[in-house]
Amino acid sequence: MEQRTFELRFDSIGGLGAHAAGQILATAAVLRMGMNGSHFSSYGSEKKGSRIRSFIRLGSAEVPIRTSAPVERPDAIVVFHAALLRDPTTLAGLRRSGTFIYDAPPGPAPAELAALPRAARVIRVDARGIASAERSRPNAVLLGTLCGAFPFLRERDVLDALTEEFASRRPEAVASNTRAFERGRTEHEVMEDVGHAEGDVPAAASEPAWGYLTQPVGGVVPLPGNTAWNDLSASRTGSIPVLDREKCAHCGVCDLVCPDLCFVWGAGPAGGRFERELMGIDYRYCKGCLRCVESCPTGALAKTAETAGLADRLRVPLFPGIVG
Numbered sequence: 001m002e003q004r005t006f007e008l009r010f011d012s013i014g015g016l017g018a019h020a021a022g023q024i025l026a027t028a029a030v031l032r033m034g035m036n037g038s039h040f041s042s043y044g045s046e047k048k049g050s051r052i053r054s055f056i057r058l059g060s061a062e063v064p065i066r067t068s069a070p071v072e073r074p075d076a077i078v079v080f081h082a083a084l085l086r087d088p089t090t091l092a093g094l095r096r097s098g099t100f101i102y103d104a105p106p107g108p109a110p111a112e113l114a115a116l117p118r119a120a121r122v123i124r125v126d127a128r129g130i131a132s133a134e135r136s137r138p139n140a141v142l143l144g145t146l147c148g149a150f151p152f153l154r155e156r157d158v159l160d161a162l163t164e165e166f167a168s169r170r171p172e173a174v175a176s177n178t179r180a181f182e183r184g185r186t187e188h189e190v191m192e193d194v195g196h197a198e199g200d201v202p203a204a205a206s207e208p209a210w211g212y213l214t215q216p217v218g219g220v221v222p223l224p225g226n227t228a229w230n231d232l233s234a235s236r237t238g239s240i241p242v243l244d245r246e247k248c249a250h251c252g253v254c255d256l257v258c259p260d261l262c263f264v265w266g267a268g269p270a271g272g273r274f275e276r277e278l279m280g281i282d283y284r285y286c287k288g289c290l291r292c293v294e295s296c297p298t299g300a301l302a303k304t305a306e307t308a309g310l311a312d313r314l315r316v317p318l319f320p321g322i323v324g
């Protein structure tokens with residue numbers, strides 16, 4: 001390794017194990033490989049289903065790590081869910097000769113990856129497919145892929161750290177994690193002619209548009225309703241709540257527990273039992289946390305595998321004026 005830190009960013013959704021993977025990697029580097037290392041993650045208030053970034057810095061024993069800032073110019077980015085590729089900040093800051101690893105089944109490369117540098121190495125691995133087949137987690141697969149891509153990350157040490165993490169808590173997971181790790185190490189695909197950009201990918205702005213010096217007087221938000229354009233569909237990990245109106249008692253418990261105001265209400269029929277009735281769900285804002293399913297007292301909401309186009313077909317728009 002050259003005399004600077006090697007920096008990685010894991011881009012993920014809460015629940016796929018990015019934080020644990022970062023912790024295992026840094027632990028293996030520091031305690032087993034004699035390197036310097038640091039790791040931390042950033043995530044929102046509701047971990048499951050919301051965006052998470054995990055930052056790892058590694059250096060030889062002679063290279064001190066003096067910062068704990070987020071990694072903005074990574075040498076490697078690992079993406080735990082292909083849906084995150086729709087967000088340009090997922091690619092942000094990758095160095096021109098960096099490595100980009102993403103989870104997706106075989107198929108054409110997404111058009112978004114053209115924004116990667118021409119010289120970048122792009123690696124695809126079906127992490128969730130392998131994890132499902134081996135009864136493991138995507139993070140075990142992706143750690144294996146990382147070790148395959150970067151031989152200085154000694155696979156034995158990383159695998160031992162992974163095993164140690166689970167040996168006491170879930171000993172039955174050790175064998176399946178080992179298989180998943182090994183398949184990730186050997187079954188990934190280096191893709192050709194994917195990135196078409198020159199130079200590094202520009203880093204995302206590290207400063208918020210509004211800070212204590214630039215915010216409007218009194219903290220006024222001059223653009224009301226601006227979060228109506230949010231699209232959280234990329235945060236889902238494979239399941240959505242589906243409403244059966246026949247079973248619904250219109251009690252509103254689902255709306256109380258939903259962190260993202262996804263439920264759409266309308267007038268009940270004249271002379272009916274309810275003045276307001278639950279019409280459906282706006283999946284544009286749904287991150288798939290499934291709190292509503294757990295809370296519904298009548299079973300009107302069911303956890304359902306999200307197949308292609310299902311959410312679009314069932315969506316009841318909260319703001320019908322918003323297109324797309």
Ligand code: SF4
Pocket residue numbers: 243247248249250251252253254255278295296297298299300301
């Ligand atoms: S919690 Fe269940 S029964 Fe109550 S309004 Fe929501 S879907 Fe209907």
Ligand code: SF4
Pocket residue numbers: 240241257258259260261262263281285286287288289290291292293
């Ligand atoms: S609709 Fe249900 S699954 Fe979607 S964000 Fe709200 S509580 Fe979570």
